[in-house]
Structure formats: C-alpha cells, structure tokens
Amino acid sequence: MATATNIGTELDLIAHLLRRTGFGSTPGELEEAGELGYEGTLDQLFNPGDADPLPVDLIRRYHADHNDLRIPPSSGSFWMYRLVTTKTPFEEKIALFWHRVFATGQTKVIQGKVMISQIDMFRKYGLGSFRELLIQLSKDPAMILWLDNQDNHKDNINENYGREILELFAMGVGNYTEDDVKECARAFTGWTIANMPYMSTKMRNNTLRPYGYIAWQFEYDESDHDDGEKTFLGETGNFTGEDVIDIICKNPATPQFIARHLYHHFVADELPVPQWPFEGPKDPEAIQLMVDAYFANDYSIGAMLRAMFESDIFKSETKRFARIKSPAEVVVGTLRLAGDFDWPTDDVYKATAACNYMGQQLLGPTSVEGWMGGDDWISTGSMVQRINFASDTIGDPDKRGVKAIVSRIADRHPSGNVEPEALVEDCLGLVGRLRVEDGTLNGLLAFVREQGDVDPSTEDGAGKITSLLQLIVSTREYQLA
C-alpha cells in the first residue's frame, strides 16, 4: 500500500488511535493530540474532561419529541447529537461497544427513554470494573424487559436473561452447561421493575395512551427471589445475582470472551461471534495481553484497553486501517469532520436515518446478538449509502469543518497556487491522515489536474478543494478505520 502521508510518524500513530477510540479526527483535534504525544493522548483519553456536547436543554426545546424520546427517530437522533458534538468521543465509542455486545432494541422495549438511560449507563460504567458493569446491566430496566426477566419468578423461572448473560454477554458458548443457565436464572429472580404488570402491558400494547410512556425503575422484589441453594459453574451456595456475577467475572473464559470483543471493536475485525466457539482468535497474544490486564486490575475494562493501546500489537502497521467502519463511525466521523450540529437542526433525523440505511439503527440492533460487524457491514446498497452520505455531508464549502480544512491549506500555501501532489497530500492528512492505495492516489491526482489551478484563498479554489474532499470520502479507503 502506498502513501500520500508520512506513514510511520507519531502523528500517524495518534491518528490511528483516534480512529479507534473515537470517530477519526478533525485537523484541530489531531493537532492538539500531536502536541500531547501518543502517551499524553492516551492519558487524556482515560482521564477525559467535560464532554461539553450540544446542551440537552436546547435539544429538548427545539425538538419537542426529544422530551419523551418515544419514537426511534427521536431517541436515535438524541444520541446522534451527543456522538457528533461530544469532546470526549472515547466515551461514546465505549457506549457503542457495549450497545453492540449487550444488544438491546427499542423494537421490543418500545420506549426510547429507557434505551437512552441504558446508553448513559454504558458511558458511566463502560470503562470500569466488568463486575460493576454486569450488575448495572442486570438492573437495567431496558435489559430486564428486553430479556423478560420481569417474568423470571422464584416458582417459575424464565431462563432468557440467565442464558444470555452467559452466552452473549460474558462468557460465550461452550463455557457453561444448561444447568448453569437454570441456576443463573434462579439467582436473578426478583430483579424486576416497579409497577411491572402495568409497564409490561403497556410495552406490549405500545400505545401513547393515556399519558405516554412512564420510564421504568429497577426494583428488587425480595419476596419473588429464590434464595435456595444453587450450584453454578462448580460452586454451591445460596447465590444472589451479585454472587453469580462474581463467579462469572473470576472465570477465565470471561476475560477471554470480552477481550475478543474488544479486539473486534478496537483493534481489527474478527470473525463473526457465532463462529467463535469453533475458531480461535486471530491474535491470541493480543487477547492474552488484555486478559492479564483484566485480572491484574480488578476486572477493569479500561485497563484491558489501555494495555492494548500501549502494546506494539496495536501500534503495528498491520493494524492500521484494519477495520471496516461501522455505519455509526462513517456517519458520525463525517459529521464531526464537517463541523455539523452546533445547533439543533432537523438534519439530525437525516443523519440518524442514514445510519439506518447503512445497516445500523442506533438503539435498534437486529437481534440480541447485535451487529456482526466486519464484512457484514458492506453490501452494494450500504456502500452506495455510505458514499452518498459522506459526499453530501462534506460537499458544502460553507460548513465550519470544511472551511477549516480550506483555511489550513491556504495558510500552508500563502503564494496561492497549490501543486496537485501537495493538495492531495494535504487533504488526505487533514481528514485524519488517510492512507490510500496507489490506484486511488493516482485517481485523486488526475481529478485535481483536470480541475486546473487551485488557489485555496479564492472561492473557486475552495470549491475545488471541497470537490476533492468529496472524492476522498467516497474512496474505498475512507470506509476503513
């Protein structure tokens, strides 16, 4: 693979980090990170300041439907605002990660308010102890009704949540028995929501009447908890849900499973999850690195990731552009680059819909298995949607982010005319130090030459640079993170 930028510099490595921990980087973000250096950037990622997203009061005032967040376009776009405008995108990337692993869908739970609360929970606990995260997940009202734990009673268990916490959320197939599923379910009896009969009936009926949805509140019903003796993963006792989570978290299969998910999301595309019981991880050394960090740091997810990001495995050339961007990464990354959404706008609904059309409905995963990712993201239709969205978004020279790119190019070339090679290199660098193949590079150069002289200080030059940016975000390489 050839390059139009200086592959191998620390700035390229930082750009790689920002693609994985965020949604790429604007020129300003990369510049600031470059001043911090790689380690300094890591420190800041794990000790973030104020997210300072577009204020919620503004969103709610100008979008009445963002008050109750009842319908999917409202809840999805409410999150979209935060994704695009946050100054701490790593928090959102973590929330997206857990949303994918602990896939919960508004299609069943109906109300977006509790889905957004679940995302808030992921943001708050997503980098902390996996034990605490699993406790929060097990108490999360959206998860409880998504997997029917409100119907899990001491005299009539429902195995749904007990099964999925083992199979899909923490350990993976092959690391537990059917008896473990039943015992796990028994431990979570009594974990329900307040006013369960009315709330579950309203969820089923899915009606606005009488007064919209009432957001759910976790409730522990001790009278419905099976406090009898249980044998779970080889241990016996009068286990509660917290006890079961303790046993899950100390099991060696758990960090193996979570590390493979983290690798898939942050390092390089893995096989689809259903194949994991039959095919080992692509990079066992990377998995072990994270497993060790997990046990050495009280089950800390953040420690697993920090160890990964500090490793030569993550920094290696083979991991650069080794993942296919999710639709959310394409949409959010492009909007951030363009500098959109600094004020409430109905365009947020279009962006959220675009994500849907590409195959990722925020808050609406297709099943409890979440999205597979990798090659699954790409089809003829989704590719067209990706290119059209990115090209349309970046194609407005009046957008703040586009103006900033043009301005930087103008500053670099005060004499006016910019040579095609320099212009392409500048633009690839300013969209997050994108690396392209020779064929793509030659195509970009040919496009610039056809356009004639480019003076970035002029309106004509800004238009030509914008056209080049549109072409760059339409490349195959732009789909890679």
Add this chain to the structure above:
Amino acid sequence: MATETGARLGLEYRDTNGFGAAQGGRGYYLPVDLAVRSDGRIYVLSRGDAIQGGNGIKITDIDHNWFEEISSRGIAPGQFISATAIAFDASDRLFMADEALHRITIFDADHNYESHWGTEGSGEGEFDGPSGIAFDRDGNLLVVDDKNQRIQRYTPDGKYLNSFGSAGDGNGEFSFPWGVTVAPDGVIYIADWRNDRIQRFTHEGKFIDACGTTGHGQGQFNRPANVAVDDDGNIFVADWGNQRVQAFDKDWNFQTSIRGAGELSKWAAEYIDANADEKEARSTFDPYPELDVNDPHEVSARTEPYFWDPVSIALYDDTRILILETGRHRFQVYEKV
C-alpha cells in the same frame, strides 16, 4: 426579591384534561401551548414530532368536551412545521407562531385560515424563530423573536411597530427568550429562558425588574418557559427545567411551588375502561414508585402524576390555572386557594 413571606397563595389540584393522541383526533401529542378563548373554550397547540408531523390545534373545554382540531403539519397556508405559540385577539381571531416557517398565521373566529405574515431574517419585521406571542393592551401583537434575542411588536395584520431587547444577561437583555405574557395591567412578562429569570417591562418596553437566578431553590429557575399573571398580579411561572410551577405575588415574594398531581382524565379513564388488560394491570399501579434518580426530568419521566416538561400556563376565569405538559400530553388544572 423572591423572598419567602409565607404561603399566602396556594394551588390545589382539581383536574386533569386530555390524553395522548399521536394520530390526531381527540387528545394531544407533544403540546407546547394553550390559550383560552373568550367563551371558555380551551385551545391546545399540539406540535407533534418531526417524523409523524404536526398534530394540529385541539379544542376542548374545562368539562372535557371535545370539539374539533384545526391546522396540521405542512407549509401550506394555515399549516405549521414547528408551531410554538397561540393567542387570541379581542375578536377571537387565533394567531399561531411557527419557528420553522418564521411566520405568524391567523385564523378567523370560525377557524378559517385568514392570512399569514413574517419571513426569516434579523431585520425589522423579520424573525429568527418566533416563539411566544401575546397581545398588548392596545391590541398589537408581541412576538418573542427567540434567536434574534428581542421582542417585536406588530399590528394584527403584520405591520412592524417597534422592538426591544438584545442579546445578553443585563437588564432588558435576553438569552433565547421563550414565552410572553401581558398582565391585566399591561405589564409585559418575558420568560428569559437561558438566563433563568423572568423580566418585566412596561407597556412601552422599558425594563422594570427581573426575578430569578439559576438553580432549583425557591425563586430560582431552570429554563423557565412561560408565565401567567392573574388579576391580583400573582405570577405563575412554568419552571420547565425544574419540572414545577412556582407562584409569586406581584412583588416576587414566593408563594408556593407545585410538582404536579395528575390523575386519569375523563378521556384517559374512558380509554382504560375500554381496555381490559390495561385496566387490570393498572389496578396495582403505584403512581409514586421509589426512585434511584434525582434529576427532575428523569423523576418526572418515571412518575406519572408529576409535571413532565410544563411548558405553558393559562389563567381560567381568574380562579384556576391550566398547566400544559409536553411530555405527558395533557394539562392539569389547579385552583387558587
């Protein structure tokens, strides 16, 4: 200012009106304003969502009678995209503001579309997001020109007269003002939304005073949306972000604060009665569950009787106040005691 002198004025819950109706017809969907006509009929501006569309202006009365709905989502004359406020003139013509179309639409007393005026901009006679509207004592229309941070005054047929206010947090300055009310004595009240205060102006637009600082204590506000003033000068503020209504006397002495006590309205009870499964499930419903959150918006989301986004207030025959909630698609009725 805003000192407590004892709860001289109280507000007692009396009734709840309305229920959710996303598909139109009887009921409201994400309502943002209400107004009482001279004959006592109550008009509720049901804004709707951005996907399914505007829901119309719904007409009811204090006894829950349902009459009809007018207007709908769209850009055609008489329609709206993002309606914000309604007000009646002395002839019962109905005026409606739309912050997306930057225009004021007028319906005659029989609800027929009459005309509209306004265009986007920042010059005289132009709007950037008209929000609250109210008629002054001379019968001219005050329009809160939200993002232009000013109040404009027009004749009813849209002739620009004057304006006051500018961006800022000083006296007479605004930060995204929302609601406007003209008291019986002609004083103009503005919900200075992002400055978390209410400002008063003379009929001419000269600053009188302001009440409120940011917070959740007595006399403090979190994004107040609207104001109502009774014949005695008592002031009722829809403290939107704090999910409550605060009452003050004419000198801004704190009187009371209410959080909401909504019950099943007549229409809601009819709905529950007609749906056996919901009726049975609701028989064990505890409207005040124990919560593990403190944020007022989240508390309201989980507590059905509480106000959820109280956005507008109107006086009814000067003895009752109507409090409209965007999130619960209803209004609650309180009586002054």
